Structure formats: C-alpha cells, structure tokens
Amino acid sequence: xxxxxxxxxxxxxxxxxxxxxxxxxxxxxxxxxxxxxxxxxxxxxxxxxxxxxxxxxxxxxxxxxxxxxxxxxxxxxxxxxxxxxxxxxxxxxxxxxxxxxxxxxxxxxxxxxxxxxxxxxxxxxxxxxxxxxxxxxxxxxxxxxxxxxxxxxxxxxxxxxxxxxxxxxxxxxxx
Numbered sequence: 603x604x605x606x607x608x609x610x611x612x613x614x615x616x617x618x619x620x621x622x623x624x625x626x627x628x629x630x631x632x633x634x635x636x637x638x639x640x641x642x643x644x645x646x647x648x649x650x651x652x653x654x655x656x657x658x659x660x661x662x663x664x665x666x667x668x669x670x671x672x673x674x675x676x677x678x679x680x681x682x683x684x685x686x687x688x689x690x691x692x693x694x695x696x697x698x699x700x701x702x703x704x705x706x707x708x709x710x711x712x713x714x715x716x717x718x719x720x721x722x723x724x725x726x727x728x729x730x731x732x733x734x735x736x737x738x739x740x741x742x743x744x745x746x747x748x749x750x751x752x753x754x755x756x757x758x759x760x761x762x763x764x765x766x767x768x769x770x771x772x773x774x775x776x777x
Contacts, residue, residue, distance in 0.1 A: 625669075627643065627644055627645065629645065630772070631646075633663070633665065633676075637747060638752065638773070638774070639772065639773075639776050640665075640676055640754075640769075640773050640774075642665065642667050642674055643768070644669045645667060646665040647665075647666050650662070655690050655693055656690045656692070657689070660680075660690070661680075662678070662679045663677065664676070669765070670762055671758050671760075672761060672762065672765065673755075675753075675756075675757075676752065676753070676755075676773075678753075680749055681750070683749060687720060687746045687749065687751060688721075690746075691722040691723060691744045694751060698744075698753065698755060701740075702728055702730030702731065702732065702740050702757065703730045703731045704738075706726050706728060707728065707729050708727040709725070709726050710724070711723065711725070712745040713725070714743065714745045714774065715773075715774040715775065717746065718747050723745040724743070725741075726742045727739070727740075727741055728740040728742060738757055738758065738759055739759070740755060740756065740761075741761060741766055741770070742755050747775045754770065754773055756769060
C-alpha cells in the first residue's frame with residue numbers, strides 16, 4: 603500500500619497544482635435588463651457603481667472575471683437621453699486610455715452586431731502601463747444601443763488573441 607501511494611503522490615501533487623489556476627470555462631450570458639448577448643471565459647463577478655459619465659450621474663453595471671492573467675470586463679449604463687450617448691462614448695474611451703496610461707496602437711469603428719451606429723462607437727488596441735509601472739495591453743470597445751452605452755475591455759500583460767477574439771465576437775445586440 604505504501605509503495606502504491608509513493609508512486610501516485612507526485613501525480614496527485616501535479617494535479618493539485620494545476621487545479622489552482624483558473625480554468626477557461628466559457629459562459630454565454632444575456633445580462634438581465636439589457637438586449638445584449640455575450641460570453642465570458644470564466645464566471646464573472648457582478649458589480650454596480652454610481653459614477654459621473656460625461657458630466658452626468660449614471661449607474662454602471664459591470665461583469666468582470668480573470669483568467670490567464672487577463673481581466674475581462676463588460677460594463678453598461680442606461681443614460682435615458684439620446685443626446686448623452688456621444689459624450690458618454692467619448693468619456694468611456696478617454697477613461698480606458700487613462701486607466702492604463704495608454705497610447706492607441708490601433709483604432710477603428712466598433713462593429714458589434716445590432717449596435718446603434720454612432721461615429722464615436724470605437725475599438726482600440728492600447729499599449730500602456732499600470733500605476734505600478736508594469737506594461738499592459740488592452741483591447742477596448744465602446745458602443746451603444748438605444749440610450750444604453752457599453753464598454754467591453756480585456757486587459758493583461760499579454761493578451762491571448764484566441765480568447766480575446768472569442769470574447770469580442772460573442773458580443774451582439776439582440777432586441
């Protein structure tokens with residue numbers, strides 16, 4: 603019995619160590635109260651916070667999870683006034699760049715299926731630094747549907763292109 607245990611102990615230890623890292627577990631979601639479908643590579647935590655967005659109070663609901671040293675997040679807020687959409691999209695993009703002290707490596711119009719077309723709906727690939735000086739990359743998309751604005755973000759020291767593509771391609775407005 604002892605010999606059998608000694609032979610299997612290293613295997614058990616290796617399995618225990620591999621179990622410590624978060625596994626990729628894609629979850630398709632349709633957040634309550636919004637007309638959006640999305641997928642996250644891990645179980646997201648949900649947060650809500652009051653903030654000032656383009657000079658006006660707003661409540662932002664966030665879905666956030668971490669896997670492979672990357673943070674995946676989707677936030678949304680209903681602004682109730684279509685005239686606030688443009689300034690809010692601009693503010694979300696500016697905030698994303700400031701958060702990582704980032705410079706745009708690539709910028710293009712956002713292309714989320716079903717979104718409301720808007721000239722300030724954008725997608726950026728950013729290179730920047732965290733407050734502690736670590737280099738980070740970020741992919742940020744800001745878009746709207748009706749009076750609701752959205753921000754989809756992935757941040758990490760390096761970004762896994764396959765995971766990033768899967769996250770971004772799963773975003774769709776479904777009225």
